[in-house]
Amino acid sequence: MQKMMYAANLHAPNDLRYEQVPIPELGAEDVLVKVSACGVCGSDIPRVLTQGTYHFPTIPGHEFGGTITEVGESVSKDIIGKRVAVIPLIPCRTCKFCEVGQFALCEHYDFLGSRNDGGFAEYVKVPEKNLVFVPDNVDEESVAFLEPISVALHVVSNNEVKVGEDVAVYGLGAIGIFVAQWAKAFGAAHVFAIDLDPKKVAVAKEMGLVDAICSAEEDAEAIIKEKTNGNGLDAVFEASGAGVVFNQAIALLKSGGRMGLVGRPTKSLEITNPTYEKILRGQITIKGTWSFEFKRLPHNAWDIALEALSSGKIKTAPIISHRLPLSKTYDAVKIMADHSEFFYKILIEPALDEK
Template sequence: MKILNLHGVGDIRLEERQVEAPAPGEVLLKIGACGICSSDEARIFETGTYHFPTVPGHEFAGTVEAVADDVDKSLIGRKASCFPLLPCMECPSCKKHEYETCSNYKYFGSRNDGAYAEYLAVPVWNLNLIEDHVDIKVAALSEPAAVSLHATKKGRIKEGFDVAVIGTGAIGLMIACFARNMGGKVTVFGRRAASLVPAEELGFAAGDSASLETSDPAFDTVFEAVGTNQAMSQAILATRPGGSVVAVGNPHGDFALSKDTYWKILRRQIRLVGTWNSTFKGDTDDDWKDVAALMAEGNIPFEKLITKTFTLDEYKEAFDFLRDKSKPKSRGMFVMD
């Protein structure tokens, strides 16, 4: 099979590898599509990963091709995405079924080889079954969709809420879609007019995020999906008394708030909440199952979030396209068949 193997920062190679049979408790997924996350771009071109070589790719879906002897044979042929986190099952978080905060996890595509490949063996526990009529590319959005749905739920959105999303990446746009689906009136904010085009194409009102600093607070819930000091300040300033700020964006640097902005958290009694990853097989909540149901329903325009697809052979073109920041884009994706 073909794989893309990362040998060092900036050194990713198309290689051949033998397909391995699934180990006990595993299924072999024939990968149909794998999203190219901005965290993959950072891993490949800036930060590297835990060890080299590593096959990136944590946003994937495929069809079950084979199962180990101890796994239910009826899974063969089923479409599925995969929770890419491999929990330790022993830490306090895992004992509470809150795997997203596991303190000793492994991860497909960073600590373990991932799905920039034609096949990947994964534990049956990690499978998230997807209805057959859902496009495999949409199914491959399960991971960012589950992360986005997890964040959106933290906003406690009610029918008619004014909702702002600061940030125009795939996660920001998916949060906007889920918030609208929950009855929110959603505006997406960004710093450049060009970056707002995908939001407008999805039917959202859009605005310059600088405007949030000067107008009266107009939002019940604000999602900060950029990860900058400026965007966090804007999120707080835009939030009404009693409203919520959800911190989503991974921080790009240190954060410092002006005294005036900090006062707003107190005086407006703003609820400031963080979000991380997604729930999978939780006691009360399973973002992945919810995402699978939303994909089956078809009310969320997931397919519009996929900007362009590439084969594994076209990897150079794919990374050139995604690293060119002059054009707006949400998700690039490798498609294997």
């Protein structure tokens, strides 16, 4: 008889059940990861509550890591017991984008947590190629952040932030706060980390982002103009998903400036005529970024992200607001959807159900 585990299993939109399901059976090149922590991403809110996944039932959750407990027949048993982060994207490796290493644009990809079972479970089946082995000094909670940290690295590198530039990040969710930290690590002179929530701004300042601004209490435009001597910004990142920010951010860019889009708007985006004119006359570059880099050469983005996490260049602990057991996964999603209490990053930790 197949062994069982607990999981938060999505049977239909808004039908997430904490229940027993079979522990996955491994293919020859798979490993079984016992989940230590899985982050709840903003994209999990519509996925769980309204839009659903690509088939039912599906176990959501794509920001996770844990310990290898079992391996397929083609995988060395020497890695059993190793701690890992998991790359959730499973590219086809045969389409025209995969052939040149652009796995984020794969035409036939699989994805743990939306197209296949993910990290809101005690155990997950993962291809060996999707493992990132982590050093002992990286704690189990931090491992769950490696996916959003890698996304943020992709955003900043994709928009070519340079030493000495003045940069702003609108929206201090997990991706935004990591984009801001990466911009600082890339050598930006000023990183204006902007959010409406004073608590998130306070956390940003605690993490060393001294130019963080609460736009509900301060005039962000005036502060930026003062600190840049009226020159404006070299680059701005829209990580809030708020339509009004697009126009505000473009107005603050220098001619020849760059806008990086990563926030996903929930309402229609209206571009005003002055904004459109500024894009034309200022020859503004607007670049979207999706997912993370996965190619191994010439640089491995996940290894770079792991080194930054291990060295303390990128910090995670201050943004953890909740640690909830697996049985409370639906509650976590509802907290984020309803804003019923302050949250920053919510982690699901299956071991908490055992206490």
